[in-house]
Amino acid sequence: MVAPARTGGGPRLDLVLPRGFPHATGKLLWRWRRPGGDAQTGEAEQLSELPAGSLDAFVFVWTPAADTVLTEARLPTTSRAKIAQALPFALEDQLLGDPEQLNFSWWRETDNRLSVAVTSRERLRAWTDALIQAKLRLKSLCPVTLAVPLAPDCWSAAFLGDELLVRRGTKSGFVCPASVENPPALLIAALQEATRDKRAPECLVLFHAPGGLRADAWQSRLGVPVRIEKPSMWEATTEPQPPINLLARELAASVINLDALRPYLVAAVALLLWVVGSIAFDATEWWRLKRQHTQATNEMTRLLRDVFPEVKTVLDPAVQMQRNLEALQTRQGAGNVDFLPLLARATKVLRASPRVRVRGLRYADRALTLELTWPTPASPEALRAALEASGLHAELLAVTPRAGEVDGRVRLYTDTKTPSKGPS
Structure with missing residues (x-):
C-alpha cells in the first residue's frame, strides 16, 4: 500500500x-x-x-x-x-x-x-x-487523495473504486467520479484553470489505470502528456x-493517543508509588508517635499519682502536675525557692532507678523528704550515693523492711548547713 x-x-x-x-x-x-x-x-x-x-x-x-x-x-x-x-x-x-x-x-x-x-x-x-x-x-x-505518489512538476491520479483521486501538490488535490473512455470534466476544468494561471503540470501520471483506458485519448482531451504507471501507487x-x-x-x-502517552506511563507509575509510599510512611510514623504519646501520657499519669496520691481523676497529667507543684510551692511560701531544683535533681536519679517507686514527698525548711519503696536486694546506701553524686545532700531518716521490699524516707537538701529537723 x-x-x-x-x-x-x-x-x-x-x-x-x-x-x-x-x-x-x-x-x-x-x-x-x-x-x-x-x-x-x-x-x-x-x-x-x-x-x-x-x-x-x-x-x-x-x-x-x-x-x-x-x-x-x-x-x-x-x-x-x-x-x-x-x-x-x-x-x-x-x-x-x-x-x-x-x-x-x-x-x-x-x-x-x-x-x-x-x-x-x-x-x-x-x-x-x-x-x-x-x-x-x-x-x-x-x-x-494524498496517498497518491507525487511526481516532480506533474499531477498524479489514481483509480480507486469508482473514484479518481487527483493530487496536485504536497497537500492539495481533489476527487472526481472515475471515467475510462474520457477524462472527468472536473479534471479537465482544473487543468484549464491551472493553464490560465500558468501553473499547468508537465504531465499527468496515472496509477491503477483500467485496461481499456487509452492514454492518447486522455492526452488529447487534457492538453498535457499522460503517462500510465504499472506499479501500484502503494508500491511507488x-x-x-x-x-x-x-x-x-x-x-x-x-x-x-496511547502511543503518545506511553513515555509518561513510567513517570506516572513512579509518582503513584511515591505517593503510596509517602502515605504508608506517614501512617507508620503517625502510629509510632501516637504510641510514644500514649506511653508518655501513661508515665506522667503514674508519676502524678505517685507524687500526689490525693489526685483521683486525671484528665491532663502534665497540667495537673504543674498546678499541684505550684500549689505546693505557694503553700510553703515565696521564700522556698529550692523546691523545684531539688525535685528536678532527684527526678533524674530516680528515673535511672526504675525499680524505685515514689510513694510521697514533703517539702519543708528548704529540704525535700521523699517516701520511697525499693526491692530488698537494693542497698539504701547505693541510692543515697547516687543522690549525692547529683549534687544533693541525702539523709536516710528511716528504713522499714517488708516482704520483698523496703520502705524508706530520704531527706534531700542543697545547703552545706544541715536544715533544722522538721517533722519526720
Whole structure:
C-alpha cells in the first residue's frame, strides 16, 4: 500500500476507510508490515477482521477523499488565533455547511500560503471513536487523495473504486467520479484553470489505470502528456509519513493517543508509588508517635499519682502536675525557692532507678523528704550515693523492711548547713 514509515521499529498498519465509514458498509483496505518483513495486504468488512498483530501496530488511517476539502488561502496575518478566526470567512465560498460544524486544519508553506484541510467535526469524531473503540493505536488521519505518489512538476491520479483521486501538490488535490473512455470534466476544468494561471503540470501520471483506458485519448482531451504507471501507487510512493495529519490541531487534545502517552506511563507509575509510599510512611510514623504519646501520657499519669496520691481523676497529667507543684510551692511560701531544683535533681536519679517507686514527698525548711519503696536486694546506701553524686545532700531518716521490699524516707537538701529537723 504505502512505503513503511519510521515508527520507532514497530509494526505499521495502513488502513483505507470506505465512504460512509463507520455507518455505511464497504471494504476496508489494509496493509500490515513489520520492519524487515514482507508486507501483507487484504480487505476486511469490519475492524474486528483486521489481521492479527494490528493492536500492536502504529495505525495510519487514510480517510475517504470526498470527506475532506483540500484548498489554499492567503491571509494578512501570522497570528494563529487570528488565522483560526479568519479561515471560515476566507473559504466560505468553497464550503457547504455551518463553519461551526467544520474542523479547519492548516499548515503554513514557505511562500506564506496556507494549505488548508476542512473536514466535518462529526465525521472526524465518528472515525476516531470507531478506531479507538477497536483499540487501535491511532497515529494519523490523512485524506487518501494524498496517498497518491507525487511526481516532480506533474499531477498524479489514481483509480480507486469508482473514484479518481487527483493530487496536485504536497497537500492539495481533489476527487472526481472515475471515467475510462474520457477524462472527468472536473479534471479537465482544473487543468484549464491551472493553464490560465500558468501553473499547468508537465504531465499527468496515472496509477491503477483500467485496461481499456487509452492514454492518447486522455492526452488529447487534457492538453498535457499522460503517462500510465504499472506499479501500484502503494508500491511507488516514497513518502514515509502522511503529508498531513487531521489530528495535529484541535482534535489532537481530544483523541486518546496511547502511543503518545506511553513515555509518561513510567513517570506516572513512579509518582503513584511515591505517593503510596509517602502515605504508608506517614501512617507508620503517625502510629509510632501516637504510641510514644500514649506511653508518655501513661508515665506522667503514674508519676502524678505517685507524687500526689490525693489526685483521683486525671484528665491532663502534665497540667495537673504543674498546678499541684505550684500549689505546693505557694503553700510553703515565696521564700522556698529550692523546691523545684531539688525535685528536678532527684527526678533524674530516680528515673535511672526504675525499680524505685515514689510513694510521697514533703517539702519543708528548704529540704525535700521523699517516701520511697525499693526491692530488698537494693542497698539504701547505693541510692543515697547516687543522690549525692547529683549534687544533693541525702539523709536516710528511716528504713522499714517488708516482704520483698523496703520502705524508706530520704531527706534531700542543697545547703552545706544541715536544715533544722522538721517533722519526720
